[in-house]
Amino acid sequence: MKGWGWLALLSGVLLGTAWARRSQDLHCGACRALVDELEWEIARVDPKKTIQMGSFRINPDGSQSVVEVPYARSEAHLTELLEEVCDRMKEYGEQIDPSTHRKNYVRVVSRNGESSELDLQGIRIDADISGTLKFACESIVEEYEDELLEFFSRESDNVKDKLCSKRTDLCDHALQRSHDEL
Numbered sequence: 677m678k679g680w681g682w683l684a685l686l687s688g689v690l691l692g693t694a695w696a697r698r699s700q701d702l703h704c705g706a707c708r709a710l711v712d713e714l715e716w717e718i719a720r721v722d723p724k725k726t727i728q729m730g731s732f733r734i735n736p737d738g739s740q741s742v743v744e745v746p747y748a749r750s751e752a753h754l755t756e757l758l759e760e761v762c763d764r765m766k767e768y769g770e771q772i773d774p775s776t777h778r779k780n781y782v783r784v785v786s787r788n789g790e791s792s793e794l795d796l797q798g799i800r801i802d803a804d805i806s807g808t809l810k811f812a813c814e815s816i817v818e819e820y821e822d823e824l825l826e827f828f829s830r831e832s833d834n835v836k837d838k839l840c841s842k843r844t845d846l847c848d849h850a851l852q853r854s855h856d857e858l
Contacts, residue, residue: 704847705781706812707840709768713761714754714828715835716787721748729826749829758824762813769801820844 693721720764726744729751734740747753767785772778784801817824841845 685808698849701779702808702812703767703816704840705779706765706809707816707844707846708836709765709781709809710761710813710816710824711836711839713764714824716763717757718748718753718828721753723748726751739747749831750827751825754825754828758817758821760785762817763808764811765810766806767796768806769796769799770805771799781805788835794808816844816846 688707699841725747727747728742729745730740730742730744742810767783768781769782771782773780782799784796784799820843823839823843827843832838
C-alpha cells in the first residue's frame with residue numbers, strides 16, 4: 677500500500693506542476709495581449725489631441741493651475757481603455773508551441789477586421805479559450821491597474837518584458853523569450 681501512496685503523491689505533484697504551467701501560460705499570454713492592445717489603441721490617437729489636467733479652481737491671483745497633456749497617454753484615456761480592452765480577447769486564439777509545448781495566445785482577427793491575411797494553422801479558436809483569456813485579462817487589470825497606468829502614461833520600450841516579466845512576474849524570462857521569437 678505504501679507504493680500506491682507515493683504514486684498518488686507523485687501524480688499530484690505532476691498534475692499541480694502542469695496546472696501551474698498552464699496558469700502561467702494563460703496569465704503571461706493575457707498580459708502580452710493586453711499590452712499589445714493598449715499599445716495599438718494609444719498609437720491610434722492623434723498626437724495633437726490634448727486634454728486639460730490639473731485644478732480648475734481659481735487661485736487667489738486669478739490664475740488656474742491647468743496644464744494640457746497629450747490625450748493618448750492621459751490617465752483619463754488609459755482608464756477608459758482599461759475598462760474595455762479585455763473584451764478584445766475574443767479576437768485571440770490558442771497555439772501550442774511544438775518545441776516547448778507551451779501555450780501562446782495570438783490574434784486571430786486582424787486590426788482591420790479581416791482574417792484572410794492571417795495564418796490560422798494550428799490555432800485553436802473557441803469561446804472557452806477567449807472567455808478564459810478575458811477573465812485572466814480582467815484579473816490582471818484589476819490587480820495591476822496602478823502599474824498599467826504608470827507604464828503607459830509615458831512612452832517606454834519593451835513594455836511587455838518590463839511589465840509582464842520583471843514587474844509582475846506573470847511571465848518567466850524563458851517563456852518571454854519564446855514568445856518574442858514568434
